[in-house]
Amino acid sequence: xxxxxTAVLPRPTPLYRWLVLLFASLAMFGNYYVYDALxxxxxxxxxxxxxxxxxxxxxxxLSTAYTVxxxxxxxxxxxxIDRFGARRAIVAFAALCVVAAAVSAxxxxxxxxxxxxxxxxxxxxxxxxxxTAVLAKWFKGKELGFAFGINLSxxxxxxxxxxxxxxxxxPLYSNWHDPLWLATGIMAAGVxxxxxxxxxxxxxxxxxxxxxxxxxxxLELRGMFRFSPSYWYxxxxxxxxxxxxxxxxxxxxxxxxxxxxxxxxxxxxxxSLLPVAAIIATPLFGLWVDRVGRRSLFMAVGxxxxxxxFLAVTYLPPGPTINVVIPLIGxxxxxxxxxxxxxxxGGVFSLVPAVMWPSVxxxxxxxxxxxxxxxxxxxxxxxWTAVPLxxxxxxxxxxxxxQNPDGYAASMWVYTTxxxxxxxxxxxxxxxxxxxxxxxxETVTTRSSG
Numbered sequence: 382x383x384x385x386x387t388a389v390l391p392r393p394t395p396l397y398r399w400l401v402l403l404f405a406s407l408a409m410f411g412n413y414y415v416y417d418a419l420x421x422x423x424x425x426x427x428x429x430x431x432x433x434x435x436x437x438x439x440x441x442x443l444s445t446a447y448t449v450x451x452x453x454x455x456x457x458x459x460x461x462i463d464r465f466g467a468r469r470a471i472v473a474f475a476a477l478c479v480v481a482a483a484v485s486a487x488x489x490x491x492x493x494x495x496x497x498x499x500x501x502x503x504x505x506x507x508x509x510x511x512x513t514a515v516l517a518k519w520f521k522g523k524e525l526g527f528a529f530g531i532n533l534s535x536x537x538x539x540x541x542x543x544x545x546x547x548x549x550x551x552p553l554y555s556n557w558h559d560p561l562w563l564a565t566g567i568m569a570a571g572v573x574x575x576x577x578x579x580x581x582x583x584x585x586x587x588x589x590x591x592x593x594x595x596x597x598x599x600l601e602l603r604g605m606f607r608f609s610p611s612y613w614y615x616x617x618x619x620x621x622x623x624x625x626x627x628x629x630x631x632x633x634x635x636x637x638x639x640x641x642x643x644x645x646x647x648x649x650x651x652x653s654l655l656p657v658a659a660i661i662a663t664p665l666f667g668l669w670v671d672r673v674g675r676r677s678l679f680m681a682v683g684x685x686x687x688x689x690x691f692l693a694v695t696y697l698p699p700g701p702t703i704n705v706v707i708p709l710i711g712x713x714x715x716x717x718x719x720x721x722x723x724x725x726x727g728g729v730f731s732l733v734p735a736v737m738w739p740s741v742x743x744x745x746x747x748x749x750x751x752x753x754x755x756x757x758x759x760x761x762x763x764x765w766t767a768v769p770l771x772x773x774x775x776x777x778x779x780x781x782x783x784q785n786p787d788g789y790a791a792s793m794w795v796y797t798t799x800x801x802x803x804x805x806x807x808x809x810x811x812x813x814x815x816x817x818x819x820x821x822x823e824t825v826t827t828r829s830s831g
Contacts, residue, residue: 393519393585401519402528404578405512406535408475411571412505413539415482418564419443419498421547421649423635425557426494432557433491437632437781441773443498444631448766450502455759461507467518468582470511475575477504479568486561515578530664537656539567544634544653547645548711554645608753611820612744614810615737616757618680618803622733624764625687625799628772630655632792637719640786641699647713650705651723658727659734666735676736676743676822677814681807683733686725688804691796693722695789744820771795 393401423440426432461470481504485497512532520528546553546560553559630652637648670676699716706712738754745753772792775781781788814822 397581397585398519401578401581402516402531404574404581405471405515406532407574408471408508408571408578409512409532409536410539410542411475411568411574412478412508413536414543415478415501415564415568416447416505417540417543417630418482418546418561419485420543420631420634420652421554421645422557422560423632424638424645425554427635431555433494435491436773437776438770438773439491440632440635441628441769441771443495444628444769445766446495446498447502447505448762450499451506452759452762452766454503454507455755455762467511467514468579471508471515471575472572472579474504474508474511475568475572478508479565479572480504482561482565482568486558486565530667533663534660537660540656541653541660544649544656545707545710547634547649548707548713551646551711609744609818609820611810611813611818611822612741612753614806614813615680615740615744616760617806618684618733618810619737619757619761620764621799621802621806622684622687622737623761624768625691625796625803626655626730627765628768629691629796631769632772632776636789637715639781639783640789641694641716641719642783643715643719644713646711647705647715650707650711650713651715651719653707654723654727655730658724659731662728662731663735666732667739670736672826674822674824674826676740677807677811678823679736680733680740681804681811683729683736684800684804684807687729687733688797688800690722690726690729691793691800694719695793740822743822743825768795768799 422432426435426440427437428434465473478501481497481500483497484500485494488494488497513529516528516532543564546563550560550563553563633652634645634648637643637651638645643651666679670679697718700718701716702714703717703720704712704714705720741753741757772795775791775795776789779785779788779791781792810822814820
């Protein structure tokens with residue numbers, strides 16, 4: 382039987398494409414859940430009676446192990462995906478994430494736990510790249526932006542679910558192993574979703590015109606110095622912004638428990654406000670900025686709002702206690718000051734990325750955009766590698782804990798310093814974009830572009 386020429390094959394039906402999106406996004410959900418599953422058990426890991434008796438610096442090393450692996454694999458993942466195909470890569474990297482999660486959950490000592498987090502970095506970051514390639518293949522010219530937004534929202538729901546797990550999986554938190562085994566099970570379900578995608582694409586071959594996936598973004602250090610100052614201001618803002626946000630999230634649940642006396646459930650709900658806000662507000666901010674422009678100004682405003690938040694949770698009076706209820710998840714009591722600060726932080730976590738990442742496309746020519754994003758991600762990971770070690774060292778150095786909550790102040794000043802640097806770089810970007818060499822970040826809108 383003669384094969385049907387590709388030119389006359391129909392495009393995939395909308396239902397088929399949205400099922401592809403669902404299965405790929407569920408794999409991302411598991412990926413994000415596994416990464417953040419460590420956050421609610423920090424205090425258990427530090428407890429020598431039920432955990433491993435880890436120091437804060439060792440907790441920071443667990444985050445660094447992940448990012449070091451991510452830096453290493455970022456150099457090669459694009460080539461691997463192009464060579465073997467995104468369909469196979471998703472299953473392989475998702476399976477590696479399950480193995481990494483199981484190694485972490487079964488660990489009986491710190492080196493094994495480190496190995497599990499390092500393996501997770503080797504699998505999780507390429508999985509994200511592979512899923513990006515899949516979405517570009519299936520949705521190119523068909524609601525690609527919306528598909529990426531849905532994918533990221535489902536992924537961030539994985540982060541929020543990890544924060545909520547002390548509420549919906551409370552019986553598991555008598556030890557630190559069981560919550561990580563739950564994360565392993567969730568990632569195993571993510572592998573199932575990846576396999577379903579694998580078979581869906583295999584079945585679609587010969588039935589639908591799938592087109593060609595664009596070349597996977599790769600890190601290219603050649604020519605990096607030819608990027609404009611505006612690009613490097615955005616990269617610098619990216620580095621300091623994420624170096625503050627993600628390390629803070631790694632320690633946040635433990636910090637809220639130890640420094641402010643919150644229950645594990647309340648601390649998890651409070652920490653979850655960042656990814657939940659991002660799920661809701663990031664696409665809204667994106668639409669708004671597309672309409673009004675002023676992108677560098679919005680980045681500066683977001684950085685300015687973030688600047689005092691870490692000091693607010695450290696030094697301001699706690700205020701009255703508020704009971705926050707999340708339907709079907711649980712509830713927790715928390716001070717009003719912490720609640721307001723985290724709500725504002727969630728707004729910043731939504732606004733700055735919604736403006737920052739798309740702004741690169743206005744500054745860098747299309748043929749170099751993949752390299753620009755890869756280089757930006759590489760620099761981001763370098764900053765993200767160093768800060769957890771510094772924060773962990775300072776918490777140990779100043780003997781931070783429930784008996785000495787002031788010991789956490791030094792690490793909060795680290796985050797504040799990063800916020801101040803972010804404000805400086807955003808201001809420099811704003812000045813550059815208002816000058817004669819601007820790229821239209823302040824002026825281009827959906828209206829002006831037709």
